[in-house]
Amino acid sequence: xxxxxxxxxxxxxxxxxxxxxxxxxxxxxxxxxxxxxxxxxxxxxxxxxxxxxxxxxxxxxxxxxxxxxxxxxxxxxxxxxxxxxxxxxxxxxxxxxxxxxxxxxxxxxxxxxxxxxxxxxxxxxxxxxxxxxxxxxxxxxxxxxxxxxxxxxxxxxxxxxxxxxxxxxxxxxxxxxxxxxxxxxxxxxxxxxxxxxxxxxxxxxxxxxxxxxxxxxxxx
Amino acid sequence: xxxxxxxxxxxxxxxxxxxxxxxxxxxxxxxxxxxxxxxxxxxxxxxxxxxxxxxxxxxxxxxxxxxxxxxxxxxxxxxxxxxxxxxxxxxxxxxxxxxxxxxxxxxxxxxxxxxxxxxxxxxxxxxxxxxxxxxxxxxxxxxxxxxxxxxxxxxxxxxxxxxxxxxxxxxxxxxxxxxxxxxxxxxxxxxxxxxxxxxxxxxxxxxxxxxxxxxxxxxxxxxxxxx
Amino acid sequence: xxxxxxxxxxxxxxxxxxxxxxxxxxxxxxxxxxxxxxxxxxxxxxxxxxxxxxxxxxxxxxxxxxxxxxxxxxxxxxxxxxxxxxxxxxxxxxxx
Numbered sequence: 210x211x212x213x214x215x216x217x218x219x220x221x222x223x224x225x226x227x228x229x230x231x232x233x234x235x236x237x238x239x240x241x242x243x244x245x246x247x248x249x250x251x252x253x254x255x256x257x258x259x260x261x262x263x264x265x266x267x268x269x270x271x272x273x274x275x276x277x278x279x280x281x282x283x284x285x286x287x288x289x290x291x292x293x294x295x296x297x298x299x300x301x302x303x304x305x306x307x308x309x310x311x312x313x314x315x316x317x318x319x320x321x322x323x324x325x326x327x328x329x330x331x332x333x334x335x336x337x338x339x340x341x342x343x344x345x346x347x348x349x350x351x352x353x354x355x356x357x358x359x360x361x362x363x364x365x366x367x368x369x370x371x372x373x374x375x376x377x378x379x380x381x382x383x384x385x386x387x388x389x390x391x392x393x394x395x396x397x398x399x400x401x402x403x404x405x406x407x408x409x410x411x412x413x414x415x416x417x418x419x420x421x422x423x424x425x426x427x428x429x
Numbered sequence: 430x431x432x433x434x435x436x437x438x439x440x441x442x443x444x445x446x447x448x449x450x451x452x453x454x455x456x457x458x459x460x461x462x463x464x465x466x467x468x469x470x471x472x473x474x475x476x477x478x479x480x481x482x483x484x485x486x487x488x489x490x491x492x493x494x495x496x497x498x499x500x501x502x503x504x505x506x507x508x509x510x511x512x513x514x515x516x517x518x519x520x521x522x523x524x525x526x527x528x529x530x531x532x533x534x535x536x537x538x539x540x541x542x543x544x545x546x547x548x549x550x551x552x553x554x555x556x557x558x559x560x561x562x563x564x565x566x567x568x569x570x571x572x573x574x575x576x577x578x579x580x581x582x583x584x585x586x587x588x589x590x591x592x593x594x595x596x597x598x599x600x601x602x603x604x605x606x607x608x609x610x611x612x613x614x615x616x617x618x619x620x621x622x623x624x625x626x627x628x629x630x631x632x633x634x635x636x637x638x639x640x641x642x643x644x645x646x647x648x649x650x651x652x653x654x655x656x
Numbered sequence: 657x658x659x660x661x662x663x664x665x666x667x668x669x670x671x672x673x674x675x676x677x678x679x680x681x682x683x684x685x686x687x688x689x690x691x692x693x694x695x696x697x698x699x700x701x702x703x704x705x706x707x708x709x710x711x712x713x714x715x716x717x718x719x720x721x722x723x724x725x726x727x728x729x730x731x732x733x734x735x736x737x738x739x740x741x742x743x744x745x746x747x748x749x750x751x752x
Contacts, residue, residue, distance in 0.1 A: 230716075248715040255719065274652040294726045301722075302715040309711050322609075329602035336598055342590035351585055351653040355578065355603050358645055362606045362638055401723060408730045415737045422744040426751070 215411070218404035225397030232390035248306040250390050252299060254398040256324070259295040260360070261402060262288045263327065266334075267357025270350040279417060282346050285353055287409035289334045291402060296328040323363040330356045433528075436521045440529020445536070447506065454502060455537060462495040462541050466548045473553075484555030485615035489608050491545050492538070492568075493575065497597050499537055500579040503530055504587045513587060523654060524647040531580045531643075538572050560618050563628050567618075570635035571611035574642060575604050581646040585653050610635050 233250050266288040273281035303321065304314045315321065334356065338349045448454055469487045473480045507513040516526060546568070550557040557564060582599050586592040614631030617624040 226720075247712055251716060251719050274649060290726075294722060298719050298722050301718045305711045305715045305718070326602055326605045329605075333599050333602050337595060340591050341586075341595060344588065347653055347655075348585045348589065351581065351649050352599055352603070354645065354649055355581075355642070358641060359603055359606060362634070362641075365634065405723075405726065405730070408727065408734075412730055412734050412737065415734065415741055419737060419741050419744060422741065422748055426744060426748050 215404060215407045218400055218407060222397050222401040222404055225393065225400060229390065229394050229397055232393050236390045237386050246306075246310070248302050250394045252302040252306060253391065254395040255295045255298040255302065257395060258398040258402045259292050259299060259327070261399065262292040262295060262406075263331070263357055263360060265406075266292060266331075266353045270353030270357070273350045274347065274354065282350070283410050283413035283417070284406070285350060286338060286413055287406050289331055289338075289349075289353065290409060291405055293328065293331045293335065294405075295398075295402070296324065296331065300324060300328065326363060327356075327360070330359065433522050433525045436525035437528040437532065440526055441532045441536075444529070444533040448533075448537075454499060455540065458495050458499045458537065458541055459544060461498050462491055462545050463548065465491045465494050466545060466552065470552045479553040479555075482616065482620070484549050484553040484557070485612045485619055487553065488545060488549045488557075488615060489571070489611045491549070492542060492572065492611075493601070493604070493608060495541050495545070496534075496538060496572070496575055496579060497600060499534055499541075500576070500583045500600070501593060501596055503534055503580060503583045508587060517654060523651045527580060527584065527647060527650040530584070531577055534576050534580060535572060538576065539569075542568055542572065555619050557615075557619060560623065560625070560628070563618055563625070563632065564615065566632050567611055567614045567628070567635065570632060570639055571607050571614075573639045574607040574635060577639065577643045577646050578604050578607075581650060581653070584650065607635070607638060610638070 229250070233247055236247070236250075238246070266285050269281040269284040269288060272278055273285060303324070307316070308314050330352075334349055334352050337352060338345050341348055466487065469483075469491070470479075473483045473487065504513065507516060517523065546557055546564070549555060579596075579600050582596060582603075586595055586599075589595060610631045614628050614635070617627040617631065
């Protein structure tokens with residue numbers, strides 16, 4: 210399944226990403242932020258993709274903890290790495306937007322803080338998997354569950370704290386002219402995410418196959 | 430249910446009894462907490478006066494650091510002589526062991542925090558005792574949140590190679606919400622015009638956090654600790 | 657240090673670099689500037705266009721670079737593992 214799925218997904222996401230700039234250029238300018246607001250069309254979907262992968266990480270961690278399915282573990286690792294990647298995209302495009310729109314590279318407002326903390330948790334997950342030694346797959350699954358459970362708490366704080374970030378409610382009330390390129394890019398990111406997941410999952414699969422062969426070698 | 434609590438209580442009693450003989454964990458953690466606050470005192474004092482508004486942050490950081498120190502050694506005794514395996518093989522609900530360890534650590538930290546609050550109030554001239562009940566609520570809920578995650582992680586890592594460095598690496602990012610809520614709540618109490626409504630909000634959020642994460646820890650303790 | 661370690665290290669360094677750019681003390685002004693929504697506009701004054709364009713281009717370039725870069729690291733790791741797989745498979749076969 211992986212053999213055909215990956216090229217298909219990659220091709221699809223490429224198509225979406227190549228056509229996205231056309232839609233983005235045609236979208237109207239935002240009245241106070243002007244041209245630089247167009248970073249939004251990549252910035253927001255990359256965060257959504259990050260949340261999507263954290264969700265996958267959490268669910269597959271639960272499945273791995275309670276059902277011990279190896280597929281779930283592979284998916285969890287892939288999802289964690291991807292979440293770091295998408296988070297990095299968001300963390301870099303954000304300040305590039307912010308320096309023009311707000312005048313500062315960085316602000317410790319709640320949304321940005323949450324972004325950094327989530328990224329930290331995910332890097333910690335990867336460090337655990339890398340340096341935890343044997344048995345770290347199970348431990349990492351525990352951490353994955355906690356990471357997913359943490360997201361709402363981190364998110365809630367944005368509703369309480371004052372923030373310079375555009376409020377989340379911007380998206381539901383977006384005028385259609387802004388909405389189309391946004392959702393197009395969003396689809397592109399999700400498809401890209403799925404493509405990368407299959408690729409990364411395949412890597413884990415092959416690693417597991419090598420381990421099995423080594424065991425077979427030792428048995429003889 | 431009562432069996433569950435009984436087992437938890439047995440674990441607490443065992444740890445208390447062992448601890449009271451040597452008082453090793455208590456004294457070393459207390460001393461560490463005190464030195465921590467002193468280091469902050471040297472770092473955050475300008476011209477002989479404490480920097481404004483630093484007290485809540487310093488208090489909670491000291492709690493976090495002392496807590497991590499205590500957590501690192503929470504399962505230390507069980508590592509020797511296969512005591513951990515014996516504990517896990519006992520025909521009891523495993524989460525009860527977790528609960529027992531959690532309560533034991535909370536008791537330790539209660540003593541440490543009593544000292545910490547007094548020191549911080551004194552050294553940084555912060556009116557921490559102005560609203561003692563709310564402060565108590567913040568501290569206890571915050572500590573429960575922090576230690577509940579920490580006990581699980583500490584148990585998880587007990588047989589791991591790099592556990593000493595991995596515990597803080599895993600623990601701090603996941604418990605940052607607790608720190609944020611605790612510091613903000615304490616700041617709301619200590620600021621020149623105390624904002625009691627905000628403090629109550631943070632206390633409520635901390636309560637939610639505790640409920641969610643203690644439940645999660647109880648739920649995942651068993652599968653995480655099984656071979 | 658193999659490529660996996662390098663990647664994790666690069667991510668951490670990148671994060672530290674981003675965080676280290678630091679908050680700037682313009683908070684007081686900025687908290688008033690919170691927006692409630694996007695408001696569409698037709699034309700923008702020309703002086704607004706130039707400074708923003710490099711940032712916009714940089715943002716898109718970064719996203720593409722990270723995506724392609726990550727894909728490349730997967731491809732490279734996959735290559736190494738598949739080589740190892742072939743090698744071990746050969747050894748197992750020759751033992752039979």
